Amino acid sequence: MSASDRRTSVCIAGGGPAGLMLGLLLARAGVAVTVLEKHSDFLRDFRGDTIHPTTMDLLEQLALTEAFEAIEHTAVRTLDSVIHGVRITAVDFGALQGGHGRLRFMPQWDLLNLLKDAAAQEPSFTLMMNTAVTGLVREGGRVVGVTARSANGTSGDGDQVTIRADLTVAADGRASVLREASGLEVKRYGVPIDVLWFRLDRPPVDPPPTIAYLSTDGVVITVPRSGYYQVALLIEKGSWDQFRARGLAAFRNTIAQIVPFLVEPLAGLQGWDELQLLSVQIDRLQKWYLPGFLAIGDAAHAMSPAFGIGINYAIQDAVATANLLARPLRDGVLTENHLAAIQRRRYPPTRRMQAVQRVVNRFVGRPGDGGHLPNPAILSRAAPLVARLTRPLLGRLVGRGFRPETIAAHILDPTWDNPRTSCT
CATH class of the missing domain: 3.50.50.60 (FAD/NAD(P)-binding domain)
Structure with a gap:
């Protein structure tokens, strides 16, 4: 060697x-x-x-909680979306078993x-x-x-x-x-979208924590962070050059139409180098x-x-x-x-x-095609019932996923002698 x-x-x-x-x-x-x-x-x-809560469970097993x-980090118990101006709380992690019923960022x-x-x-x-x-x-x-x-x-x-x-x-x-x-x-x-990520200061008055805003103008993700938002605009795959060609002012206007309370923070977005393109696959x-x-x-x-x-x-x-x-x-x-x-x-x-x-x-x-979105009047009437039905299911799906794992005893204590593993 x-x-x-x-x-x-x-x-x-x-x-x-x-x-x-x-x-x-x-x-x-x-x-x-x-x-x-x-x-x-x-x-x-x-x-x-x-x-996710499952990751927190693992950190607890490792005595790293x-x-x-x-x-420093932020945490939310629920995930809200605003669709056509109607707020829906579709995900609630509070019902998950264990002590980590929060999504952390x-x-x-x-x-x-x-x-x-x-x-x-x-x-x-x-x-x-x-x-x-x-x-x-x-x-x-x-x-x-x-x-x-x-x-x-x-x-x-x-x-x-x-x-x-x-x-x-x-x-x-x-x-x-x-x-x-x-x-x-x-x-x-094939995935029909790409994502533009960027950072914006929080406005003087924050709305309730909201993960997504959907309208006929597009879809914006707002991840609450300490002192700022991590923001994403979903765009049609391959359309990044078209956005750049229309100019930064038009881009800021697109975001403001979808999420009006971001108008003031958007003024701080000064160059394309502040955005990062994620090609979704x-x-x-x-x-x-x-x-x-x-x-x-x-x-x-x-x-x-x-x-x-x-x-x-x-x-x-x-x-x-x-x-x-x-x-x-x-x-x-x-x-x-x-x-x-x-x-x-x-x-x-x-x-x-x-x-x-x-x-x-x-x-x-x-994005920008409202054909995928429910009619606002129907949505406002149906949203409370739909949310009550989806909260526990989506909380489990997002918070734990399919087949969450547990660290085996022989990993946590190598002297542990049982030959069986503990994948659950």
Whole structure:
């Protein structure tokens, strides 16, 4: 092994929610794990910032709730939408079992730093920042590690490094380098929308917390944050250049027509560089694994922004992976059958949630076309009854999703001796 080669039990590409959670859990179980993150820090805005009740349940299992609560964030019990001027409270998390009946909004970098600091306490955990994976290493029909480039090197192109591992995990997001290198087949679903994200100051008088405003002029998402709104305008896929051509004043006017109380904050939006375009996609791998290789999170299944569920499903993947693989990894008996078990467990809830998201995306798929929206008079009469019926169902669907995971006892306490796992 050369000086640029390293050896670990598990090599995880991507220091996002899935990668860091998996690294933390495996390290707690006594598995040697190395996480590679291509950036020098986690300070990237407009990433998934939604923390669902199931994620809070997991943080509680890890004794990280107090540390989480000490970080500035916002929380809502209900999700309101205003449709044609009619307010509907369609989602209520208060009825969920457990003590975390709130949806929380926190910059993702704060959550990642929390997980990183917890993982750093484990002697078998290594995090390599400024290290971008470039490909897979294969021997005898099996993935045995990755090649990577470290920006910490002295050469202009960075130092090349090879990391060999019993298991290589792609957790490097929807633009996954390792997913592409694996050659695994991706099934893609057409999504009719893109999203423009930007930040606005809060107005002098806030309305009740409202997640979405829908009208014949379009759809605007308003995520309440400490001192500001994280705002999104849904646009037809591929129409970004048309918006730019009409000018920033026309863009501000579009937002103001949909959400009139944002008129004053919109004056602070001064340039197109303050907006970020998210190209919405829904896809999933048909097969998530190869001998020695596994994809999880967005690398296995890109989710749309609907319900902000992507981060939660990525973390659930990580928990299921640690629960099912920690023992065979620690005992040196990992087989392809173990990897197949991950897909058998996580594929069905992913497929179901993506099906729900596709329905939602079709409903809001043509912003500015009021044909998808109910008549205001009918809506105002029907809304109270519909909301009462949907609150518990949508609270469960959004807050917990399909098949939420629980961290197994042998992860929380590696000396625990029962051979059965605790995926629930």
